[in-house]
Amino acid sequence: MCRIKSVLAEAAAALAAVSDSAVLDAEVLLCLVLNKQRSYLRTWPDQQLQPEHLAAFKALLEQRHKGMPVAYITGSREFWSRDFQVTPDVLIPRPDTELLIELSLNLIPANEPTKIIDLGTGSGIIAITLAAERPHAQISATDFSLAALRIAQLNADKHHISNIRLYHSDWFTDIPDTKFNLIISNPPYIAEDDGHLQQGDVRFEPQTALCAEDQGLRDIKTIADAARNYLEPCGHLLIEHGYNQQQQVQALFKNLHYDKVQTYSDLSGQPRVTYGQWN
Numbered sequence: 001m002c003r004i005k006s007v008l009a010e011a012a013a014a015l016a017a018v019s020d021s022a023v024l025d026a027e028v029l030l031c032l033v034l035n036k037q038r039s040y041l042r043t044w045p046d047q048q049l050q051p052e053h054l055a056a057f058k059a060l061l062e063q064r065h066k067g068m069p070v071a072y073i074t075g076s077r078e079f080w081s082r083d084f085q086v087t088p089d090v091l092i093p094r095p096d097t098e099l100l101i102e103l104s105l106n107l108i109p110a111n112e113p114t115k116i117i118d119l120g121t122g123s124g125i126i127a128i129t130l131a132a133e134r135p136h137a138q139i140s141a142t143d144f145s146l147a148a149l150r151i152a153q154l155n156a157d158k159h160h161i162s163n164i165r166l167y168h169s170d171w172f173t174d175i176p177d178t179k180f181n182l183i184i185s186n187p188p189y190i191a192e193d194d195g196h197l198q199q200g201d202v203r204f205e206p207q208t209a210l211c212a213e214d215q216g217l218r219d220i221k222t223i224a225d226a227a228r229n230y231l232e233p234c235g236h237l238l239i240e241h242g243y244n245q246q247q248q249v250q251a252l253f254k255n256l257h258y259d260k261v262q263t264y265s266d267l268s269g270q271p272r273v274t275y276g277q278w279n
Contacts, residue, residue: 002054004030005045011061018065025070029060032074069201079125082132084155089147090123091209092201096266097186099273100240101129103264104184107236108134115178117142117230119171119185119223122209124152124164126184131156131164140180142169145208171219172226179232186240187219188212216242217252224252224276231278238275246271 008026015022027038033056034040049057063073071077071092076085079093080101086092108114108130117140118127127141141164143149149166156164167175192211196202202210212218220239227237237258241249246263253261258276266272 002049003046004041004049007049007054007057008041011057014061015064018067025064026061028070028074029064030057033057033060067200067203069204071201072204080129080133082129082159084123084125084128085151085158086123087147087151088204089145089206090151091205093123093125096268096270096272097126097240099264099266100126100184100186100238101133103238103273103275104130104182105133107182107238108137110134111136113138114182115180115232116140116182116184117175117180119183120144120187120209120219121152121166122148122186124155124166126186127152127164128156128159128161130184131161132159135163137163139164140167140175141165142167142171142175144168144170145206148206148209171223172230178230180230180235181232182236182238183223183227183231184238185223187223189216189220189241189245191216216245217248220245220249221252224249224256224258228256228278233279235278236275237278238273240273241271243270243272246274249274 011026012022015025019025027041031038033053060073069092071086072088076083077093080098084093114137116130116137119142121127121141121143124141127139131139146168149168152166169175188209188211190210220241250261250263253274253276259279260277263271263274
């Protein structure tokens with residue numbers, strides 16, 4: 001019988017070998033096919049699936065079984081309670097990055113003009129979220145990937161964001177000569193020989209947005225060094241990094257004469273974002 005509950009159970013069992021969230025994956029993919037919320041699956045577990053729905057569901061399961069991330073299959077992922085479009089041209093938003101938003105909002109006055117730049121914006125999740133949460137702020141966002149900037153623009157339009165400017169730029173190279181109160185970035189920080197690159201969803205994500213030379217530190221060094229020329233006095237720098245890079249990043253910030261250097265941990269308790277103030 002092709003009832004929802006039995007189809008989901010079979011799908012979850014099949015995905016268990018390739019996913020740590022097999023039940024959730026199966027539910028999300030079936031909801032995509034049915035154009036329903038997940039609550040529908042629990043309300044109508046004995047509902048029979050139409051043959052065309054079953055065929056479409058099996059096709060999506062095959063993609064997932066090959067390792068394709070659910071976010072790329074569905075074309076979307078939630079971040080800070082907003083839905084963002086994603087494609088294989090951009091990284092998949094992760095809960096760890098919400099720490100950047102939390103820290104930024106604590107630094108940005110709610111009702112005062114503030115200049116912020118998000119370097120390597122990708123799908124735009126950081127810049128767009130900050131623009132939405134702080135409508136008085138002027139947000140700039142850069143990426144060297146035109147494909148990524150197209151996705152960021154689509155997401156800005158989707159969320160009706162008007163206080164943001166997107167720039168095709170390699171970090172600071174092609175942005176207007178200005179100063180910022182906050183510079184924020186989730187740059188590539190994985191070492192090129194890291195074994196995790198051959199596992200899970202990251203196999204399908206753009207490597208240029210994941211990997212950096214110098215054991216993952218090259219782009220962090222570039223940003224922290226150049227940011228000193230673009231920060232207002234007492235301006236803030238926030239950079240996301242790997243769980244094992246806290247000491248190197250703190251040392252880098254201090255060697256560049258940033259003050260109040262501090263590292264904050266993500267929801268898993270891993271060191272994830274380092275802060276410095278430029279005086």
